[in-house]
Amino acid sequence: MAFSKTPTQDTYDTKRFPLVGMPQQRSGTASSKDQRFLNCFTEQILSRVTEAKKYYLKKRDGLKRVNSPAAGVARGCIYEDTTNQMYFVVGTTLYAYNGVSLTSIQTGIADSPNAVGFTIHLTTSVSVILLTGSTGWVINPVANTATQITDADFPTPHLPFPVSMDGYLFVAKAATADVYNSDLDNALAWTPGNFITAEMYPDNIVCLTKNNNYVVVVGSGSVEFFYDLGNATGSPLQRNESAVQQFGTPAPLTVVQTEKEVMMVGTTQNGGRSVWVIDGFKPEEVSTEAVINSLNDEGDQLSLANAYCIRSSGHKFYVLRLASSGRTWVYDFESKLWSEWSSTDGSGNQVVFVGKFACDSNKGFPYMLGNESNAAIYLLDDQTYQDDGRSIKTQVTTLKLDFDNMNRKDMSRASVYGDWPLSGDSSLTLEWTDDDYRTWSNPRTIQLSTYLPVTRRLGKFRRRAFRLTHTDNTPMRLEGMEVNINNGAS
Numbered sequence: 001m002a003f004s005k006t007p008t009q010d011t012y013d014t015k016r017f018p019l020v021g022m023p024q025q026r027s028g029t030a031s032s033k034d035q036r037f038l039n040c041f042t043e044q045i046l047s048r049v050t051e052a053k054k055y056y057l058k059k060r061d062g063l064k065r066v067n068s069p070a071a072g073v074a075r076g077c078i079y080e081d082t083t084n085q086m087y088f089v090v091g092t093t094l095y096a097y098n099g100v101s102l103t104s105i106q107t108g109i110a111d112s113p114n115a116v117g118f119t120i121h122l123t124t125s126v127s128v129i130l131l132t133g134s135t136g137w138v139i140n141p142v143a144n145t146a147t148q149i150t151d152a153d154f155p156t157p158h159l160p161f162p163v164s165m166d167g168y169l170f171v172a173k174a175a176t177a178d179v180y181n182s183d184l185d186n187a188l189a190w191t192p193g194n195f196i197t198a199e200m201y202p203d204n205i206v207c208l209t210k211n212n213n214y215v216v217v218v219g220s221g222s223v224e225f226f227y228d229l230g231n232a233t234g235s236p237l238q239r240n241e242s243a244v245q246q247f248g249t250p251a252p253l254t255v256v257q258t259e260k261e262v263m264m265v266g267t268t269q270n271g272g273r274s275v276w277v278i279d280g281f282k283p284e285e286v287s288t289e290a291v292i293n294s295l296n297d298e299g300d301q302l303s304l305a306n307a308y309c310i311r312s313s314g315h316k317f318y319v320l321r322l323a324s325s326g327r328t329w330v331y332d333f334e335s336k337l338w339s340e341w342s343s344t345d346g347s348g349n350q351v352v353f354v355g356k357f358a359c360d361s362n363k364g365f366p367y368m369l370g371n372e373s374n375a376a377i378y379l380l381d382d383q384t385y386q387d388d389g390r391s392i393k394t395q396v397t398t399l400k401l402d403f404d405n406m407n408r409k410d411m412s413r414a415s416v417y418g419d420w421p422l423s424g425d426s427s428l429t430l431e432w433t434d435d436d437y438r439t440w441s442n443p444r445t446i447q448l449s450t451y452l453p454v455t456r457r458l459g460k461f462r463r464r465a466f467r468l469t470h471t472d473n474t475p476m477r478l479e480g481m482e483v484n485i486n487n488g489a490s
Contacts, residue, residue: 011487015403018480019396019468020055023290023338027297031327033437034290037339038350038395041315041332043477056418059394059476060341061312062384063354063368067102067377069095074375075109078118079359079367082126083141086359086367089116090375094130094137096144097377099363106146110135115253115306115357117160123167123185131160131171138187153190155180161208161252163215166228168236170215172205179208179217179226181235196235198224200244207252211262211278214240218255221248221269225281243281253306254320263318263331265295265305273302275320275331291329291338298324308358310366312380321353328353343371344390354378354387384473391471396478400436402463408488411458416446416468418478425449426474434461443469448476458483 020042024035037057045054072091079086086097087105091113094106109116111132121127121138128139134157136149155173158180163170169182177198183189198205201222209216214225215237223245229238247266249255250273254265266276273295275287287295295302301324309318318331319341328341343354355368355378368378378388385392403409414430429443444455470476 012484013403013487014482014484016480016482017398017401018055019057019398019478020337021399022288023340024288024399025290025293027293031340034397035399036395036397038397039339039341039392040394040396040476041313041317041330041339042335042337043313043315044335054479055335056477056479057396058313059385059392059470061380061382062392062473063343063378063387064381064384065376065378065388066099067097069093069102069375069377071374073113073373074356074369074371075113076116076118077357077359077367077369078120078128079361080120080126080128080141081362084362085141085144086361086377087118087128087130087139087141088357088369088375088377089130090369094139094146096141097367103144105139105144106137109137111160115160117162119162119164119169121162121164121169121187123187127187129162129164129169129187131158131162133157133160133174136162136171136187147188149188149190151188151190153192153194155190155195159205159207159252161255163208163210165210165213165215166236168228170208170237172208172217175204177204177219179205179215179235179237181237193233194235196226196237196239198222198226198239200224200239200241201246203248206249207255207264209255209257209262211257212260212280214243216257216262216278218252218264219248220250221267222246223248223278240281245278245281245283247276247283251302251305253304256307256309256318258309258316258333263307263309265302265307265320272296275318286331286336288338294322294325294327294329298322306356310358310360310368310380312366313382319353319355319358321356326352342393343387344393346390348391350393355380385475386473391473394470394476396466396468397437398466398481400463400465403485403487405487406462407490408460408462410460410486410488411464411483412486413454413456413484414458414466415452415454415482416448416478417453417480417482418448418476420449421472421474424474426470426472426476428468428470428476430455431467431469432458432461433465433467434463436463437465440467 077088
């Protein structure tokens with residue numbers, strides 16, 4: 001047949017597809033199937049001239065160990081700005097870390113290994129409040145001393161979620177709906193009858209937090225907001241009745257205050273679990289089906305989940321660590337997309353993300369406290385792409401792609417496009433599956449520091465998903481993939 005530049009049917013095609021998206025695992029335990037983003041996040045680049053947007057997948061920053069206290073379980077931390085110190089509890093000891101040296105402030109901190117709660121308390125001077133569930137401490141950050149609250153009217157047992165506002169310290173008594181307050185400007189002094197009850201719904205308080213000028217009282221089935229009315233006697237608080245929310249939390253340690261929002265794992269009276277953001281008084285459900293499935297699969301262990309909010313690489317993240325599955329879900333406030341973070345053990349296996357607790361510093365990076373049984377202090381470092389010297393496995397798994405038909409197709413080329421490393425070379429491996437993620441091809445190495453990062457002769461398929469894995473100690477930012485295919489007739 002004579003050659004024609006205009007054949008009646010051109011079966012060859014070049015297809016491009018982005019790598020960004022939402023995780024879409026079909027169940028909470030099927031993390032190896034469907035679209036998944038591990039140890040990366042979406043970066044959105046907006047042109048101020050054309051308003052055009054480009055999206056990249058970027059490798060997360062690594063963890064650099066900066067200090068190791070005595071062996072013990074990490075229980076909580078906070079950063080105090082005026083003295084530039086991190087305060088934290090490991091086992092039964094309260095420590096201060098100033099970025100150079102570690103100081104043991106107080107031993108015998110009760111209720112180990114349960115999590116503790118901190119807050120900054122401002123009166124005529126700054127102090128740090130520590131609650132354990134049965135004891136309370138007032139820490140002087142200048143002298144690095146701790147004084148126990150011994151007033152007989154201090155609520156015990158209590159929930160370890162202190163809130164400071166307008167010179168008062170607010171503490172919720174355990175197994176009640178009562179919020180107690182200290183005397184004005186004195187967290188060590190408490191007066192009988194100085195409390196208010198969150199009684200709009202018949203549930204007990206499980207957590208206290210703060211949003212703007214409101215004390216946020218989170219119950220097992222409701223959220224109420226209280227403001228300082230300045231009452232001369234009793235509690236200074238007054239309820240904002242119109243702001244109540246009809247969901248609560250089964251996981252108190254997932255309740256996190258940011259500069260403008262409150263975020264938590266929540267449940268409603270209609271059932272089901274989800275992740276909620278309250279911005280002002282406006283609630284928004286932000287979890288996807290993949291995240292919800294994962295929460296449901298935790299069962300009763302969901303009560304042990306914890307979360308925190310950090311800033312890294314110009315993004316604000318809500319980091320949610322699940323106790324049973326060991327999965328760590330990460331929500332990006334900018335892109336409103338979810339990904340997962342994990343760490344690597346000494347044998348190269350993926351394990352729960354090392355950072356159990358975190359506190360943002362005023363130095364441009366957050367401190368983290370981990371891990372589960374032998375605590376250490378880390379900083380999330382944008383100059384390294386390893387966790388404490390161990391490789392970070394950044395992995396992107398795509399959806400199944402059929403390129404608009406179920407015909408048998410032949411793939412002659414697959415290319416990855418994104419950024420070159422800043423210096424030197426870097427590579428990733430590419431695998432594919434043609435049987436719904438049951439089996440994978442042998443991995444192929446693609447060098448990123450080339451004009452065409454490519455692999456060829458990828459065989460025949462009808463529907464295909466890809467998995468890209470990057471473990472080098474280098475930055476990685478990917479935009480998408482491009483493939484050449486030849487469509488068959490059937």
